[in-house]
Amino acid sequence: MKAYRILVSGIVQGVGFRPFIYRIAVKSNVYGYVKNLGGSEVEIKIIGREENIGKFFSLLFSKIPPPAKIEKILIEEDNVQDIHEFKILPSGNVVNEPSQIPPDLSICDDCLREILDPKDRRYKYPFNSCAYCGPRYSMLYKIPYDRENTAMRDFPLCDKCKAEYEDPENERRFDAQGISCPICGPKVFLSTSDGEIIQDKDPIATAAKLIEEGYILAIKGIGGFHIAANPFDDDVVIKLRERKNRPQQPFALMALSVDVIKKYAEVSQLEEELLKSLERPIVLLRKKEDSEISKYVSPYLDREGFFLYYTGLHYLLLDNLKEKISIMTSGNKHGLPMCTDEECVKTKLKGVVDYILYHNRKIVNRVDDSVIRISSGRIMFLRRSRGYAPTWIRIKRKLRKVTVAVGAELQNVGAVAFDDKVILTQYIGDTDELNTLEELEKYIKFFLNTYHLTPEVIVADKNPAYQSTRLASKLSEEYSAELVQVQHHLAHGLSAMAEYGLNDAVGIIIDGIGYGDDGNGWGGEVINIKDHGEKYSREYHLKYVPYTGGDINSLKPDRMLALFLSTFMNWNEIQNYVKLSDTELKVLEYQTRKNRLFTSSTGRFLDSISALLDICHYRTYEGEPAIKLEAFARNGKLLDFEFPIINNEIDTTAAFKWIIENGIQDKPSIAYTIQYELGKALVRAALKLNPEKIVVSGGASVNEYILKGMIENSEGVEILTQSKVPPGDGGIALGQVYYISEEK
C-alpha cells in the first residue's frame, strides 16, 4: 500500500473537477478524499495498491474534464491511513489561494447530443449545460460558484434534475451548479420590438424564419444581446448598417460548423482549433474570393469575423436556417455598451431590431465576444473577453501591494492584481462614455469584493484627457491608495514583457496615439526598457509631424495626409493630393503655422497612406483606414523603397515623396511595401540597441505585413508579440500592473 497527497491549483472549481477525481478514484480502486481548499486549490489524498495508484494518475492526466486547467500540481508521498472509501469532503476553510471566477464556456458535445436526441428529456432544450460547459462568469453574482450565487437561483431544480445533481455516478451533472431542464429551467420568448409577446410553440424556429425573411432580430445570449440578420441579402445588411448607425464596421458571422465557415473563408488548422475551442472567440479569417456573403458585411476588408454557436439556443437557431449561418453582431448602438436586458433593447435598440428573441435568465455581468486573428502565424487578441476573462494571468514577478489598473480610454479594459495574479476585466468599451466608465468601476469593484481586496496602488495613463484617469484619482481617494501614472507606450511594452516575464527588453511600440512624456502624441516608438519600466528611454521614433487640431485628425485621414505633406510641400501643392475643402485646407494651413503639438503615431501614418492611395477618407471605427490599407496589400509585392533613419527619427515622410514621385499604379504593392518596410525600419532601429529580446506591442502590431517586415529582418533576435492579451489598449492594464510589480 502506498499513499500520496496531491495539491492541484488552476481552474479546478466550477468545472466538475472534484466529481471527476471521485469517479477516477472509485474506478481505479483507491481510497482517500478530495477537498476544496477554499481557493483555486484542490487537495487529494489517495491510498491504494501501487498499480491502482498508477491507474489513478494515468486517468487523472488523460481524462481531465475539458474546461479544467491544472496550473500547478504538487505530489508527495504521504503516510498510509486506514481508510476504505473515497469521499468528497466539504470545502476547507484554509484559503491558500483565492478561488478563481470561472469564465463562460460553450456548450459541450454531450449536452449538444442530448438536445438533438428526440428521445432525450432535454430534446431541443436551449439552456442545456453540465459540469463541463455553459455560462459561468456572466451569470455569477459572487463566489463561490454555487447555484444560489448565480442567475440560476431563480430556477429551483426539479426532482429529476435534483436526482442528477446528487448522484455522484452522474459524471456530468453531479454537483454541477448550472444544470436545468425544460421543466425547471429558463424559458424562451419571441416578442415584437415593443415587447409584445408572440405566442408560438417554437419561438426559436420562428425567429430563424424571420431572419430568413429579412427581419432584424435581437437575440439574448449569455453575456449580452446579439443582433442577428441574414448575411446574404445586401438590402438587409445595408438596412442593418443604417439602423445601427454603423456605416462600415464589420459584422461577425455565427455558424453551425467549421464546414459551413469553410464555404466562405480559408481556415487554417490553428484557426480551426480556435474556432472550436471552449472559449469560442470570433476569429478573423481570410475571405474566399467567391464568398456568397454580402460584401457589406465587412466592406473593403480581406478578413471576416466568424465564430461557432456556443449555446444550445444558438445551435437550434442556426440549425433552422437554410445556410446555417447568420450575422451575430453585438446588440448595441454605436458607441454604447451592449444591452443585457430586454428593457435596454426596447429603448436603446428601438428602431434597430424588428423582433426580440429572449429568455428569462438574467445576465448578471456583461461579457462581449472575444476577437482573435492570426498575423504572421501568431495568435493576436483584438478583444479578450468571453471565455477568457476573468481568468487571471500569472506573471513571473510579484505584487506586494494590491493594485488596480484602469487602462487607457477607448476599447478599454481594467485590472485588479495581487500576488502574481492579474485579473483583467472583460472588454469594457469606450470609457469616454460615462456609463461605460461606470462599468469599468463596477467591474473593478466586483473583483475587489470577490477576492476581498483593498487596493493600495491605482495605476492610470498619463493622458490628462482620459476619463479613466479621473476614475483612478477617485479610486485613489476612496481607498487612500497611491496613484501612479505610466506612459501609454511604456505600458504597451510592459504588457508584452509581462507575458514573457522579462525585466529588460527593447520595445517596438506601434500604436495610434498616446500621451507622450513631452506632451506630444507618441505612437511609433522604439523604447529601451529596463527594470520592468523603472528606467526607460525613447531611442527612436517615427518622424514628428504637426498634429494641429487634435483628435479630428484621427477621424479624417486627409487632414493627417496634408499635415505629413506640409513638412516638405507647399500648401498650394498639397491640395492636389488631399480630399479637403478649400476652407478646411486653409484653416489647417493657418493652424499649422502656430502648431505646438506633434505626433509620431504609426496609426496616423498608415491612415495618411490610406488616404493618399484613395483607400479610405473617413474613419467610422477604430483603425479603419489602417485596417483597409492592410487588406489592400493582400496580393502586393515588395517594391524598391526603404525608410531612412535620420538621427533618432524614422523618416515616414519619405514614403509620401516616393509614392508621389513614382505615381500610384500598383496600389497593392505600394501598400504592401510601405507596411513591410515600416516593420523593417523599426526593427533596424531596434537592432542598433543590441537587444537580447525585442517585444512588439501597440494596436498596429496586429498588422500582418509590418510584423512580417520585423520578423524577416530581425537578424535572429527574437521578436516577441503578445498572445495572452490584446497588443492594443485592451492590454494596457497588464502593462500598468507590471510596472508596479516586484522581484519574486
Add this chain to the structure above:
Amino acid sequence: MSNKDIITLLHGAGGSYMHSLIKNVFMKLNDNYGEVGLEMLDDAAVINDTVISTDSFIVRPIFFKGGDIGRLSVSGTVNDIAMMGGNPIALSLAIVMEEGFPLSDLEKIVDSIKKTAEEADVHIVTGDTKVMEKGSLDKIIINTSGIGNRPPQLDYNINTLRKNRQPSRWLVPTNLRPGDKIIVSGTIGDHEISILSSREGIGFEANVKSDVAPLNKLMLKLLEVGGIADAKDPTRGGLADLLNDWSEKSGLGIYIKEEDIPVREEVRAAVEFLGMDILELSNEGKVVLAVSPEYEKDVLEELHSDPLGKYATTIGEVRKDISGVIMETVIGGQRYVGRPIGSPVPRIC
C-alpha cells in the same frame, strides 16, 4: 529649466494650467478680505457693498467682426461686475501700446470705448497710457477696472431665493441648489469663431459676428424677474470651465443636454474644421444663469424680449445625485465634461 518651471501659453488659456497657477501662486495673496474676496475666485469682489473687478485685454485682431478691443475692454469688466449682481458705475482705463501703433487705430478704439460705455451707462473716470519699445509687445494691451454698487433689484432677487434656500447676498455659486435650471442667453461660440475667422488666412464661408456686448442692463431686468441663483459669463474656457466652476464651488452636479445647447450652424461647421470643442469656445456677450425652477419660464420670457437673449434656452439643471458636469450626448450617451486643458490633447488611440 523644464517646461514645468516656466510660464507657457497654456497658463493663460483658462484651463487647468491656469487654475493650478492661481491655486499655487496667486492664492498667497489671499487674506480673506471683503464680503466676496480673492478666496472665491469669482468674476469680481465685494467690499462694503461695492463690487470691484479688473481685466486685461489682448485680443488679435484688434478689429474683428462684431467688435473690437475697445468694446471688449468695456464689456468685459462691466459684465464681470454684473455677474456678481452689481450695477457697474465707473471704469478706469489703462492702455499700453507698442511704439509705431497708428494713431487712427487708437482713435477708433477710443470711439468704440465711448460708444460702449454709453450703451452700458458707465463712466470712464480715470486712466493711464504707456508706450513700449517696438517688439516688446504686440500692438496694444488694454486694462479696465471697474466699480459697481448694489442695485435694489438684487435685493429683490435674493429675496425670491429665500423660499427654498439661504442665499448669499450676491450672485455666487454657493447659491446653487438641486433642481435649479441652467439657462444660456444665446448661441455659444460666436466670439471665438469670429475672432478666428477674422484672422489672416481664414475665411469661413459664412460670417459669424462676435457677440461682444455689455450685459448689465439685461442683468438688472432679469434680477427684477427673480429666481436668479447665480450668473456667470462663459468667457475664456467657455461653458466647460464655467459649469465645472459652478459644480466645484457648489459641491453639486450639473447635467446638460448637448442637443439643447444653442449653436449657430456656421460655428458648428467651423468647429468641425478646427477640431475644437464647442463647450470650450469663448463668448463675450452671453450669460449663463442658474435659476430657481419656478422662475424658469419668466426668466426665459424676459430674455426672449431682449435682443441679447433672443435665443436663450434651458440647457440643463443642477443635480445632487451626480458629481461634476455631465452632458447627455446627441446619440443618447453621457460624458463627463472636464475643464479645458488649454490645448487639445489627443485621446483617440
